[in-house]
Amino acid sequence: MSDQKPPHTSVLAAQILRLLAPKPGGAYLDGTLGAGGHSELILQESAPDGTVLAFDLDPQAIQIATNRLAKFGERVRIINDSYKNAAQYVEKGKTFDGILLDLGVSSMQLDQPERGFSFQAQSTLDMRFGVGNIPTAQDLVNTASESELAEIIYRYGEEQKSRQIAAAIVHSRESAPITTTLQLAEIIKKAVGHSSGKIHPATRSFQAFRIAVNDELNTLSEALPVLVSLLRSGGLLAVISFHSLEDRIVKQYFRTESTDCLCPSEQLICTCDHKASLRLVTRRAVTADAAEIAHNIRARSAKLRVAQKI
C-alpha cells in the first residue's frame, strides 16, 4: 500500500473535525483506527502536541496505520485490542477531550480476500476482525442450528428470506461442510432466487455473519459507558455507524444518558434518581452529502452522532 493512496477513505471527515474540534494539547481516543485516516486528521488539527490513543483488533490495520502515523512520533500510541477494553490501557485519572468510533469493516479488509468478508473472491470463511480465539464464520455456518442461523440472518442482515437461507445452509452442510466464501454465496443466491434489488443476494447474509462473528452489537453496547467514563467533563463522544441496529444502540444510549429522570411518565415523583451524564450535540444523525457519496459509496449509510459529557 502506498502512502499517497490511502487503502480506506475516511467517512464524514470534515464533520468529525468540525464536531470534535481537536485542539493543541488535547487528548483523543480513536477506538477503530483502521487505516488511520481519522487519527491522522485529529493529529494534524491538534498539532503540535495533541495526542491520540488508538485501538484496532486487526493486526494488519495496526501495521498500516503505524507506518502512516509514524511521522507523529510519540504523539500517537497504538494498541492491538478491542475498544471495549480501552480503560485497561489508560492510566488512572486520565481523561480524553474527544473519543471516536467509526464502526464496522474497512475497505481494506473487504479488499483482502483471505479475510473472508467479501464474496467477490474465493476464500476461507473467516470474517474475524482480529486473530483472537473466537469462532470464525465457517464455524458459525457449520455448527449453528437452523433457527439460530435464521435469527442471525434476519436480525443482523434484515433479510426477509432468512428462513429459506438458513434451511439451504443446513441442507448443504449435511453432505459436506461449507468452507469457502463463494460456496456460501452460491447457496444463499440459490435459496433467495432472483433478487429484485440492486445488491447481490448474499450481501445481507454476509453482513449478518460478520456482525455475529465479531459480536459487534454487544461490544458497542458494553463499550459506550466505558468510553463515556474516559471523557473529561465537556469531552465529546462521536460514533459513526453503518447499520440501523448500531445506530439505534447509540441513539438510545445517548437519549437515556441525556435524560435526568427515567421513571414512567405517569409517575409523579421520581424514584430512579437518574441524572443525565450527556448532552446531545447532534439531535439528528449527521449523514454524508451527495458529493461525498459520489466519491465514496461507503458513506451512503454512515450516520454520525455526537454527545458531550456534562
Ligand SMILES: C[S@@+](CC[C@H](N)C(=O)[O-])C[C@H]1O[C@@H](n2cnc3c(N)ncnc32)[C@H](O)[C@@H]1O
Ligand atoms: C471503518 S474502519 C475505521 C477506519 C478509520 N476510521 C480510518 O479513517 O481509516 C473500522 C475498523 O474498526 C476495527 N474494529 C472493529 N471492531 C473493533 C473493536 N471492537 N475494537 C477495535 N477495533 C475494531 C476494524 O478492524 C476496522 O479496522
